[in-house]
Amino acid sequence: MRKFIVPLMTVVVIASMVLAGCAKPVAEPTPAVPTPAAPTPGQQVLDMRGAPTTLPESAVIPEGDTYPIRVVEIGQLEPMSGAYGAIGMTDTQGARTAVEVVNNDGGVIINNERVFFILYEYDDRSDPKLSMAGAELMKDRGIKVIHTLGVEMSIAIEEVTEPAKIVTFGYNWDLNSMHEGLHYTFASDCVRERLPFYSQYYVEELGAKKLGFITENLPVWFDTTEYMIKDFAARGCESVGNEIFEPDTTDFYTYLTKLKAKDMDALVVCAGPDTSALIAKQRLELNWPVQLLGTDVMYGEGAPFFKVAGMAGDGLIEQAWVLEPTMELDPWLADAMEIDLELHVRLNNILLEKYGRENYSPYQAVTVDYILMLAQAMEKAQSWDDGTKIRDAMETIDYRGGFIHIIFYNSDGPGNSWRLHRKLYSRVFVRVHVDDPTTGAFHADALAVCRPERPPVGGSPDPETYGLTYEFTIHTPLKLKDIKAELGY
Numbered sequence: 001m002r003k004f005i006v007p008l009m010t011v012v013v014i015a016s017m018v019l020a021g022c023a024k025p026v027a028e029p030t031p032a033v034p035t036p037a038a039p040t041p042g043q044q045v046l047d048m049r050g051a052p053t054t055l056p057e058s059a060v061i062p063e064g065d066t067y068p069i070r071v072v073e074i075g076q077l078e079p080m081s082g083a084y085g086a087i088g089m090t091d092t093q094g095a096r097t098a099v100e101v102v103n104n105d106g107g108v109i110i111n112n113e114r115v116f117f118i119l120y121e122y123d124d125r126s127d128p129k130l131s132m133a134g135a136e137l138m139k140d141r142g143i144k145v146i147h148t149l150g151v152e153m154s155i156a157i158e159e160v161t162e163p164a165k166i167v168t169f170g171y172n173w174d175l176n177s178m179h180e181g182l183h184y185t186f187a188s189d190c191v192r193e194r195l196p197f198y199s200q201y202y203v204e205e206l207g208a209k210k211l212g213f214i215t216e217n218l219p220v221w222f223d224t225t226e227y228m229i230k231d232f233a234a235r236g237c238e239s240v241g242n243e244i245f246e247p248d249t250t251d252f253y254t255y256l257t258k259l260k261a262k263d264m265d266a267l268v269v270c271a272g273p274d275t276s277a278l279i280a281k282q283r284l285e286l287n288w289p290v291q292l293l294g295t296d297v298m299y300g301e302g303a304p305f306f307k308v309a310g311m312a313g314d315g316l317i318e319q320a321w322v323l324e325p326t327m328e329l330d331p332w333l334a335d336a337m338e339i340d341l342e343l344h345v346r347l348n349n350i351l352l353e354k355y356g357r358e359n360y361s362p363y364q365a366v367t368v369d370y371i372l373m374l375a376q377a378m379e380k381a382q383s384w385d386d387g388t389k390i391r392d393a394m395e396t397i398d399y400r401g402g403f404i405h406i407i408f409y410n411s412d413g414p415g416n417s418w419r420l421h422r423k424l425y426s427r428v429f430v431r432v433h434v435d436d437p438t439t440g441a442f443h444a445d446a447l448a449v450c451r452p453e454r455p456p457v458g459g460s461p462d463p464e465t466y467g468l469t470y471e472f473t474i475h476t477p478l479k480l481k482d483i484k485a486e487l488g489y
Contacts, residue, residue, distance in 0.1 A: 045069040048142045058103035059116040067114035072384045075138040075146035076119045082126030094367030108379040128156035135160040144387045165387035195231040197450040197470045203235040207479045212264040213242040216271035225270045265480040266291040277308035284312045289487045294318035307440035314434040319427045336449035338405035347402035369401035426451040449473045
């Protein structure tokens with residue numbers, strides 16, 4: 001395992017992990033952005049179709065450079081409005097930042113050309129029909145890499161992207177996305193793949209015997225609860241109730257009152273961030289300080305969740321999947337996350353300068369790494385216009401990013417009839433403490449790290465179970481029975 005040496009006051013961050021009691025971090029200076037250089041006389045600047053074009057504003061050409069220059073588009077096909085608009089907008093901010101970083105660093109060299117990138121952005125408004133329209137436009141432009149978001153939207157565009165051998169990558173997290181004919185689709189780990197680390201930590205480490213659930217009636221949350229209840233039961237933990245509510249619900253008192261009447265060790269919330277924040281507040285208004293267990297969205301939203309939840313978010317136990325600003329990173333945590341600390345500090349400072357602490361989102365952070373990884377894959381493939389070469393490069397990539405470490409494996413169907421490439425990375429369980437409910441400022445204690453036992457890079461786990469197992473490192477032992485006795489619920 002690669003070891004990291006962390007300077008005492010390095011500002012490192014985890015979008016869900018942080019060590020309490022650390023001294024206040026010292027801000028690292030933001031590196032100066034190099035001054036863009038004009039092309040040298042006779043140096044061609046061409047677009048993907050071979051026509052003369054202009055350089056992106058962020059492009060920096062090394063002095064005296066003589067490589068022909070190619071400007072390549074990356075498709076950013078995400079909702080910037082509609083049901084997933086908030087996440088899609090922050091994703092897009094991250095993608096823009098990543099393109100600027102690559103271009104500031106001189107782009108990449110592919111087939112003896114210096115390649116700079118621009119985003120071709122399309123707002124699908126969380127509508128699968130518009131997703132297909134956007135994918136068609138991108139196909140017609142010759143785009144071979146598309147970053148996307150959402151189960152319904154990702155499934156919709158496969159009809160366009162797969163025949164055209166366009167690599168798609170993004171948050172496509174549902175088992176329904178697995179079917180025959182997939183060869184260029186890369187996606188997030190699905191709900192079933194996440195269960196082992198939730199159940200192992202909540203049941204086996206925290207000692208949960210009885211859990212309640214409150215669930216938003218959307219596929220991703222409904223499936224999460226359904227799988228969790230089954231997986232928790234297999235480990236000896238009983239579900240004492242699951243209240244299901246419709247999207248756009250704002251009054252949760254009736255649901256919470258029913259759950260309050262049941263004896264439970266903690267309440268698992270499976271819902272979006274704004275909704276989860278209201279649930280957290282209303283449970284306290286019912287004088288029910290039950291411990292909340294998250295399913296990655298509450299902490300993942302950072303300050304916006306805590307601004308809504310206020311002190312009701314204090315004590316939340318959650319898993320964290322990306323680095324987050326203002327916290328100092330202990331060496332054991334950095335080692336578990338397998339990140340590039342120098343790159344992390346640089347990217348983190350850029351995002352904080354661009355968007356500020358209150359508007360900083362881990363979705364920005366992971367998307368920066370996603371786009372940097374895609375650029376690295378194109379460089380490794382020595383191609384920006386051959387989807388098969390780019391796909392093959394991604395299959396064996398080992399990307400150590402500023403926020404997450406990414407490798408892929410193939411979920412092969414019967415007879416290798418379909419292939420869905422899924423990403424793997426370590427996660428950290430944390431307990432969150434609210435510092436300022438007005439601004440949403442918070443910090444968190446790192447409780448444990450779970451790291452997937454990876455198959456060989458490019459290898460395949462059991463396609464019937466998607467059976468990943470996780471190795472845990474416990475940093476701060478904690479038991480729900482002690483929390484329950486302390487809070488008196």
